[in-house]
Amino acid sequence: MYHVALVMLDYTPPTDSDIWLTEIIGFNYLTIALLVAIFFTAIITRIFTMWLTPILLRKIITSDTIEETAVRDSDKALGTAFGVGFSYILFDDLKTAIGQPNSNVMMPDLFSSLVPALLQLIVAIAIIMWALRLVELVKTIVMIIDDDDELDGTEKTLISAIQSALRFVIIFVGSIFIADSFGLDLTSLIAGLGISGIALALAAKDTISNFFGAVTVLLDRPFKVGDWIVVGTSEGEVIEISLRTTLIRTSLDTVISMPNANLVNKPVENYGKRRWRRWQTQLHLDINSDPESIENFCSAVLEIISNNEFTTKVDSSFCRVNAISAQSLDVAINLYWDISSGIQEREQRELLILSIMSQAKANKLEFYDGRIRQQR
Numbered sequence: 001m002y003h004v005a006l007v008m009l010d011y012t013p014p015t016d017s018d019i020w021l022t023e024i025i026g027f028n029y030l031t032i033a034l035l036v037a038i039f040f041t042a043i044i045t046r047i048f049t050m051w052l053t054p055i056l057l058r059k060i061i062t063s064d065t066i067e068e069t070a071v072r073d074s075d076k077a078l079g080t081a082f083g084v085g086f087s088y089i090l091f092d093d094l095k096t097a098i099g100q101p102n103s104n105v106m107m108p109d110l111f112s113s114l115v116p117a118l119l120q121l122i123v124a125i126a127i128i129m130w131a132l133r134l135v136e137l138v139k140t141i142v143m144i145i146d147d148d149d150e151l152d153g154t155e156k157t158l159i160s161a162i163q164s165a166l167r168f169v170i171i172f173v174g175s176i177f178i179a180d181s182f183g184l185d186l187t188s189l190i191a192g193l194g195i196s197g198i199a200l201a202l203a204a205k206d207t208i209s210n211f212f213g214a215v216t217v218l219l220d221r222p223f224k225v226g227d228w229i230v231v232g233t234s235e236g237e238v239i240e241i242s243l244r245t246t247l248i249r250t251s252l253d254t255v256i257s258m259p260n261a262n263l264v265n266k267p268v269e270n271y272g273k274r275r276w277r278r279w280q281t282q283l284h285l286d287i288n289s290d291p292e293s294i295e296n297f298c299s300a301v302l303e304i305i306s307n308n309e310f311t312t313k314v315d316s317s318f319c320r321v322n323a324i325s326a327q328s329l330d331v332a333i334n335l336y337w338d339i340s341s342g343i344q345e346r347e348q349r350e351l352l353i354l355s356i357m358s359q360a361k362a363n364k365l366e367f368y369d370g371r372i373r374q375q376r
Contacts, residue, residue: 021104026106026107026108026111027107031094031106031107035094041086042083042084042087045079045082049083050076050079053079077129077130078130080126081123081126081130084119084123084126085119088116088120091119118181120177120180121178124177124178127174131170132167135163135170136163139159142158161214161215213259213260214241214243214244214246214260216260216263217260217263222263223270225238225241226238228271228272228342229248229268229270229272230271231258231262231263231267235251236250236251239255245258245260246260276313276336276338277336277337277345278335278336278337280332280333282322282330282331283356283367284328284367285330285331285360285366285367286328286329286365286366286367286368287326287327287328287329289366290363290365293363294329294331294363296363297331297359297360297363297365298319298320298321300359300363301319301356302318304359305333305352308348310337310348311335311336317334317335319333327368
């Protein structure tokens with residue numbers, strides 16, 4: 001391409017040569033014509049790229065959802081990047097030809113040094129815009145991988161964290177190219193950023209620990225929004241997972257802001273991952289109760305437990321007399337709720353307790369009350 005450009009620039013038309021070499025504002029007509037040709041070449045390259053990009057992406061990408069996100073508006077940014085990039089190459093050849101012997105190219109030094117920087121800046125901005133649009137693919141990919149087709153709080157936070165990190169990397173790398181287009185010394189700049197980065201890392205140690213704690217929580221997923229967890233002395237429902245803290249609403253309706261670093265360094269007990277909910281209680285029946293009535297009572301209670309649609313592990317459930325004292329006979333009850341909601345568990349437990357009381361009355365059993373004994 002370089003040799004072709006030189007041949008074109010050394011070529012002098014046989015007629016009207018004085019017109020092509022006439023100087024105007026530091027240019028000649030030949031240079032202006034070549035600049036116009038480069039401009040229209042850039043436009044044609046941009047249009048061709050915008051037409052070709054969707055075709056190639058649709059052949060490469062099989063997912064319709066990803067294709068819609070990747071192709072949408074990306075052709076414009078890529079078209080601009082390729083069009084301006086190609087014009088940068090042509091202008092660089094044109095600029096090189098100025099110093100060649102017998103060259104007819106003429107342009108001011110300020111223009112020849114300013115235009116390449118401007119073209120490089122436009123290319124960098126176009127690529128940054130294209131890359132930032134592709135960041136939206138993170139959400140699309142997570143939606144495809146997700147089984148329930150519904151993003152919970154943890155997945156939304158994971159998407160936000162990945163997108164933020166990608167945007168930072170894209171803007172950081174793009175800034176380096178933009179700085180290079182202005183002729184800044186990248187070696188000194190990167191060295192300065194390295195020293196500043198170390199100082200910043202030391203000053204923001206806790207913030208960085210919380211960020212990596214959030215990444216660990218989002219990747220390992222020990223809990224999700226809506227789970228009831230216990231971390232140290234803190235207990236409550238997870239209502240939000242952010243990059244720095246996790247918010248926990250306690251049973252007193254207060255909100256605990258838990259640094260994510262603590263979630264990595266401390267054991268986390270997650271009630272939301274229970275396969276079942278165990279419930280145990282003990283009944284104190286009057287010592288003078290009829291043994292046959294107690295036996296019938298225990299069998300009836302066990303049958304109620306077995307027939308309840310919200311109980312599980314029936315073989316491990318029991319209702320049996322397990323202790324005797326001078327004042328009472330103690331009956332132990334053990335069962336397992338197959339319930340994911342705490343509200344539903346409380347409702348079923350209430351119904352079960354009322355059924356137990358009904359069975360006690362049906363078998364003419366009385367519960368032991370030490371206060372009544374003392375009055376007698």
